[in-house]
Every structure is written in structure tokens, then in C-alpha cells.
Amino acid sequence: MxxxxxxxxxxxxxxxxxxxxxxxxxxxxxxxxxxGELLALEPGAQENLMKTWLGYSEVRGNPGLRQEIAGLYDRLTAENILVHAGAQEPIFNFMNVALSPGDHVVCMVPTYQSLFEVAGAIGCQVARWELAQGESGWLLDLDALGKLITPKTRAIVLNSPNNPTGYTLSREEMQAVTAIARRHGLYVFSDEVYKDLELDGQQRPWFADMYENAVSLGVMSKAYGLAGLRIGWIATPNRQLYEKMARFKHYTTICSSSPSEYLALVALRNRxxxxxxxxxxxxxxxxxxxxxxxxxxxxxxxxxxxxxxxxxxxxxxxxxxxxxxxxxxxxxxxxxxxxxxxxxxxxxxxxxxxxxxxxxxxxxxxxxxxxxxxx
Ligand SMILES: Cc1ncc(COP(=O)(O)O)c(C=O)c1O
The missing domain is CATH 3.90.1150.10 (Aspartate Aminotransferase, domain 1)
Incomplete structure (x- = not known):
């Protein structure tokens, strides 16, 4: 189709x-x-960039970069990190790998369009889990999430901190979503591209550190301001899903740009x-x-x-x-x-x-x- x-x-x-x-x-x-400004953050970085080999790099991502990204997580290793071209590519790839026509997906809205549009285009039914306007800010209703789940639901799609509202799930809300997902055997695809920009002083884990069937989406574009690198990644403890996404990537970008991978590594070391x-x-x-x-x-x-x-x-x-x-x-x-x-x-x-x-x-x-x- x-x-x-x-x-x-x-x-x-x-x-x-x-x-x-x-x-x-x-x-x-x-x-x-x-x-130049990025390279100036690390002695020797300019020389190393000049020596970067311009052949293909690893499909799963440069090993040093995957190692550095894995350091952001409490429970994951480089084996759980799959590097992609920005954050848009893994949204497309995850939906294609995890969902089939006729599946049902719950997506937090408003949000970045691809998070529900790709599922819809595959032939899934998408239920909107809507943020509501409160007196002075946005509200999220966890009871409403439970009621949206059907026997055909395969995934809950989140985006926190949220584009465009800035709503950020608390650790307790993340635990509540995990409990619902686990009870119904669902994936959680958690777009966390704005992570590390929480403004309320509360530390939250990545979703992939909390739940065995979660996929966390990270990227260099937003908090680091390095969108031109086109480097993003997914992290997941689910080995089967990881493997399927790596194989799907053979049909999208194969591998990332090696100079970008090196520059992302420098940025992460100076995060x-x-x-x-x-x-x-x-x-x-x-x-x-x-x-x-x-x-x-x-x-x-x-x-x-x-x-x-x-x-x-x-x-x-x-x-x-x-x-x-x-x-x-x-x-x-x-x-x-x-x-x-x-x-x-x-x-x-x-x-x-x-x-x-x-x-x-x-x-x-x-x-x-x-x-x-x-x-
Ligand atoms: C929530 C969200 N996810 C994914 C993306 C895509 O990120 P990238 O441009 O790095 O592919 C964006 C970009 O605006 C976004 O806001």
C-alpha cells in the first residue's frame, strides 16, 4: 500500500x-x-577533524560517538544506541518497523506532526491525547490516557518537553505512563529532543532508562543548537526492535556523515x-x-x-x-x-x-x- x-x-x-x-x-x-567555535572548545579537535576519514561509517553510528551518547543514560550501553540523521529519520523508521496497518496508536498532542502523521499514513488509527489549557499553563490528564487504550493499541507516542507547549512530564507521570504501557504490552516512543532544557530544576530520567519497551529519541539539533550536523539517535533496551530499526536504516540513510559524527562527539564531550x-x-x-x-x-x-x-x-x-x-x-x-x-x-x-x-x-x-x- x-x-x-x-x-x-x-x-x-x-x-x-x-x-x-x-x-x-x-x-x-x-x-x-x-x-570553528565548536572546535575551539577542545584542544586538538581541529587537527582531528582534518584527519577524519570520508569513507562510509558504521550503520549503527561511530563507536566512540555511541559510547559518548550511552554515557547520558543510567542503564544503557553503546549497544542500545542507534545513530541517525537528525530526529526526523528515526521517527519515520520506528513507525515503519513497529506499526502495521490497522494498529491503534495514542499520541500526545499538540506535537510535531510526524509523530502522528507517519502512523496515520501507514494505516494506523491515531487517538489524540490532548493537553488542555489551564488557568495559567498546560494540563495533562493521565486518566484520559488509560481510557484511550484499545485492544489494538501498539504504542504510546510522547513528546516531552513538548513542542509546542513546553509541557514536561514529571518523573511520577512517566512512571504512570510506564505502568499503563506495561499492563497493555505497548511500546512507548518518547521524543525527548528538548531534554536537558527542563526549566523547573527537576531531573527526569530518559524514558529508555525506565521501561524495557521504550524508545527515547535524542538529537544534537535543539539543546545543543547543532541542527546542521543532522545527528540524532534512538536509545532502547529492546534488542529486537533495535535490530529491526538498524536493518530498516539500510534503506534510508545507511550511515551518518563522518565529519558530523566527529563534531557531535566534540559537542557531547563539552556538553x-x-x-x-x-x-x-x-x-x-x-x-x-x-x-x-x-x-x-x-x-x-x-x-x-x-x-x-x-x-x-x-x-x-x-x-x-x-x-x-x-x-x-x-x-x-x-x-x-x-x-x-x-x-x-x-x-x-x-x-x-x-x-x-x-x-x-x-x-x-x-x-x-x-x-x-x-x-
Ligand atoms: C519534537 C520534535 N521532534 C523531532 C524534530 C526533528 O528534529 P531534526 O530537525 O533534528 O530532525 C523536531 C524538530 O523541530 C521536533 O520539534
Missing amino acids: KMRLKDFELEVYFDKYEFTAPYLLSQSDCQSMAI DKILSRNRAIIRENLDLAEAFFARHPHFFLNNRPMGGPIAFHQLKIKEPVADFCEALVARKGVLLLPSTVYSFPGPYIRMGYGRKNFPACLEKLEEYLREDYRP
Whole structure:
């Protein structure tokens, strides 16, 4: 059966504006850097990059890189780590390996479209486990998850910290999901690409450290700001599933780019420096936004994120949110993402906090509200 993937609404929107709009106020990756800046973090790294062999590398990933990634987990080793091209590839590969037409999947929403779209295109029925708007933030109902499970359910798909709300499951919520999944014999596919950007000071484990049938998704694109490397990975204790995903990868990218694998290794060895820089940028930007929202209580409900570099703010205007965003980018060059690209009801905009030029972008938005906006 031919897979029928619908347009990836968010990526189509970005494709239109990301490299033309001067004020990107919606990005989900943290501040990036040039190759030279990354190499300067480690003596000898520049020479080693020059010596990197440009032949094929291992399908499962460079052994040193897998070892370094495995160090992020409490209970896993390099044998449990499968390197991929970014995070998009393993979402596609997992769904193709683990699911069949007619299966049922529960997916936390709103979220990044491929997490439910690929399952739908395979012929699965997808049940939406919806985050709800609370008085000042997002809410997740664990009882609702239990009720969505059917005898045909194969997997629960999570994304925490969540894109776009920043909702981050607590350790207790992760345990509750594990208990449900174990009781029904389900996979948990946990997209944790924003991990290490939790903002509430609570440490959570990776899902793959908690549950024998979990797959944790990690990547260099977000917390590390190194999307151009296109290096991501899955971690899973489930050997059978791991093996099937490795074999499926023979048909997608085979192996990653060896210079990227080396650069990812350097970044991971210097993770504390990179992550603390990026967390500081997010915190400063969120404080600025806090003051901005306090100045505009009739326009926005803040919804401060629990984790990650993005938040989903409610817009309290009558105009359709997509029109608001289109007019803003056309008149001021400020790019926001409207909730329509998430197929999520209600007027929300996604804002991104990981970039150094956030203050200038926010100022442009405020200028628009003050001077140009006519409700
Ligand atoms: C939740 C989530 N998963 C996966 C991805 C894909 O990541 P990558 O661009 O590294 O493939 C993204 C990118 O925005 C994302 O937000």
C-alpha cells in the first residue's frame, strides 16, 4: 500500500519564511555556532577533524560517538544506541518497523506532526491525547490516557518537553505512563529532543532508562543548537526492535556523515559548557517575555513553558490567528507560528526562546502591537 503523507504544515510554513524573514521569533533550536567555535572548545579537535576519514561509517553510528551518547543514560550501553540523521529519520523508521496497518496508536498532542502523521499514513488509527489549557499553563490528564487504550493499541507516542507547549512530564507521570504501557504490552516512543532544557530544576530520567519497551529519541539539533550536523539517535533496551530499526536504516540513510559524527562527539564531550550557555539564553529571554506579557494582558495568556526553548501562548484577539501571523511577518518581518500548523484548535502562537537575538525580535513584535496593529 502506498504511504500517503499529508503536507508537513509547520515545515511548509518555515520553508516559506525561515530564510527570508529577518526576525525569527518562533525557532525551536537553541543558538547555534560556527564549526570553528565548536572546535575551539577542545584542544586538538581541529587537527582531528582534518584527519577524519570520508569513507562510509558504521550503520549503527561511530563507536566512540555511541559510547559518548550511552554515557547520558543510567542503564544503557553503546549497544542500545542507534545513530541517525537528525530526529526526523528515526521517527519515520520506528513507525515503519513497529506499526502495521490497522494498529491503534495514542499520541500526545499538540506535537510535531510526524509523530502522528507517519502512523496515520501507514494505516494506523491515531487517538489524540490532548493537553488542555489551564488557568495559567498546560494540563495533562493521565486518566484520559488509560481510557484511550484499545485492544489494538501498539504504542504510546510522547513528546516531552513538548513542542509546542513546553509541557514536561514529571518523573511520577512517566512512571504512570510506564505502568499503563506495561499492563497493555505497548511500546512507548518518547521524543525527548528538548531534554536537558527542563526549566523547573527537576531531573527526569530518559524514558529508555525506565521501561524495557521504550524508545527515547535524542538529537544534537535543539539543546545543543547543532541542527546542521543532522545527528540524532534512538536509545532502547529492546534488542529486537533495535535490530529491526538498524536493518530498516539500510534503506534510508545507511550511515551518518563522518565529519558530523566527529563534531557531535566534540559537542557531547563539552556538553556542560554548551548546555549551560543555552539554558542561560532561554532564562534571560523568558524573563524579558514575562515583562512583555505583563504589559499586554489583553493580548496574550503567557503559558510559561516547563521545559524546552518554545512556548505556546494564547492570543486573545478576534482575528484568526493565521491572519495575525501573516500580517506580522508581511509588515514587520517577524516570524511566529500560528496554531493552525499544528491542527490544534484555539488561537495560539508559538514563540522560541533559544536565540540571542530574541530581544530585538520581541521589540519588533511590540512595535507592531503598539503602532501598526488594528484589531
Ligand atoms: C519534537 C520534535 N521532534 C523531532 C524534530 C526533528 O528534529 P531534526 O530537525 O533534528 O530532525 C523536531 C524538530 O523541530 C521536533 O520539534
